[in-house]
Amino acid sequence: MGMMKEDVFYIRADRRRVLRSFLLGPGGLWVPGVMAEALTLTPRATEGPYYPDHLPLDQDNDLVQCTGREAAAMGTVASFGGRVLNADGKAMEGAVVELWQADNNGCYLHSKGVQRGKERDPMFQGFGKMETNQKGEYRFRTIMAGLYTGRTRHFHVAVVKDGKRLLTTQLFIEGEPQNERDGILKQMGTDEQRLSVIRPFEKVSGGDGALVATWDIVLGSTAEEPQERRGPAPRRPLER
Numbered sequence: 001m002g003m004m005k006e007d008v009f010y011i012r013a014d015r016r017r018v019l020r021s022f023l024l025g026p027g028g029l030w031v032p033g034v035m036a037e038a039l040t041l042t043p044r045a046t047e048g049p050y051y052p053d054h055l056p057l058d059q060d061n062d063l064v065q066c067t068g069r070e071a072a073a074m075g076t077v078a079s080f081g082g083r084v085l086n087a088d089g090k091a092m093e094g095a096v097v098e099l100w101q102a103d104n105n106g107c108y109l110h111s112k113g114v115q116r117g118k119e120r121d122p123m124f125q126g127f128g129k130m131e132t133n134q135k136g137e138y139r140f141r142t143i144m145a146g147l148y149t150g151r152t153r154h155f156h157v158a159v160v161k162d163g164k165r166l167l168t169t170q171l172f173i174e175g176e177p178q179n180e181r182d183g184i185l186k187q188m189g190t191d192e193q194r195l196s197v198i199r200p201f202e203k204v205s206g207g208d209g210a211l212v213a214t215w216d217i218v219l220g221s222t223a224e225e226p227q228e229r230r231g232p233a234p235r236r237p238l239e240r
Contacts, residue, residue, distance in 0.1 A: 039089055040196045042217050043189030044224070045170040048156060050108035052100055052127045063099070063125040063142040073124035073143055075104035077210040078201055080171070081139025084132050084159060084217045091136030092219065095166070098158040099140050100127045106148030115148050144173070144201070144211065152178030152185065157217070164223040171215060174200040 058067040065072050084092045102108055105118040109126030120126075124143065132138050145153045155171040170188075172179055179185060179198065188194050196218075201211035 039085065039087065039218050040192050041087060041189075041220050042167060042169050042196060043193040044168060045184055045188055045197075047158070047168045050100070050102075050110040050113040051156070052109045053111050054109070056109065056125055056127055058125055059127060059129055060125075061099075061128045061130040061138075061140045063101075063128045063140065066123060066125050069123055071123045073103065074121050075124075075143030075146070077141065077208075078144045078213070079139065079141045079210055080155075080199065080201070080213040080215055081137065082214045082216040083136040084138060084219065085136055086219050087221060091132075091134070092161065093132055093134045093136060094161065095132045095136070095138075096129055096160045097132065097138040097140075097217070098127070098129045098160065099142065099155060101142065101155045102146035102148060104143060104146050106146035141210075147178070152176050152182040154182075154184075159217060159219060166219050166223050167217065168224060169197060169217070172198045173213075174198050 056066070063073065064077055084095045084097065086092060100109065102113075103121040103124040103126065105115065105121055107114045107118050107120040109120070109124075114120050128140060128142070130138050130140070142155075145155050147153050153173050153176050157167075157169050157171055158165055159167045170184065172182075172185055185194060185198075188197060197215075199213040199215050201213045203209060204212050
């Protein structure tokens with residue numbers, strides 16, 4: 001896959017230097033010889049109760065460094081990206097990919113998303129988005145999602161096109177022991193579909209030490225209905 005030009009990112013010019021090694025250097029996401037996997041429709045998942053109810057001013061695809069703040073977010077830096085494709089394998093240009101997740105303390109950017117006994121990391125952006133280029137490519141720089149009671153580590157992702165939410169899903173981390181017990185993951189489609197949303201995050205030789213994963217998002221032919229997003233009511237406040 002070719003490299004994505006910097007001018008399509010939701011990243012200001014003075015912040016592109018922060019991501020330069022991630023995008024272009026030895027620790028870059030795209031490496032020669034990586035082949036597209038057999039297409040499997042990415043399964044839907046609940047949006048959960050913590051989609052931000054107050055979006056940050058800074059909404060770019062670098063969630064580690066907030067505008068106007070010198071300190072970076074706590075936690076292990078993790079980057080992931082890939083392509084947004086339709087079921088026929090055609091790249092989807094101009095789709096907006098959204099990411100929201102728990103910070104290193106297991107807290108969300110939501111008025112009710114702070115876990116008991118914890119505080120939200122003010123240096124973590126909590127929500128980001130970017131628009132895919134003509135090759136359907138997207139990517140995020142963030143941290144490993146925080147762990148909290150009732151769930152395994154996970155990232156929330158949505159894909160929006162022309163104002164319509166096409167997909168709400170979740171991305172999981174290969175090797176997490178809680179994966180086998182996670183109720184949401186168990187309900188996500190077929191075995192093949194579940195495997196498609198569990199990705200290895202690995203250090204890249206010669207990189208900056210951040211963990212990196214690739215993940216293609218494959219969309220079906222129908223947009224979501226609003227009532228599909230939240231999913232069943234949680235049994236406990238921390239489950240979703």
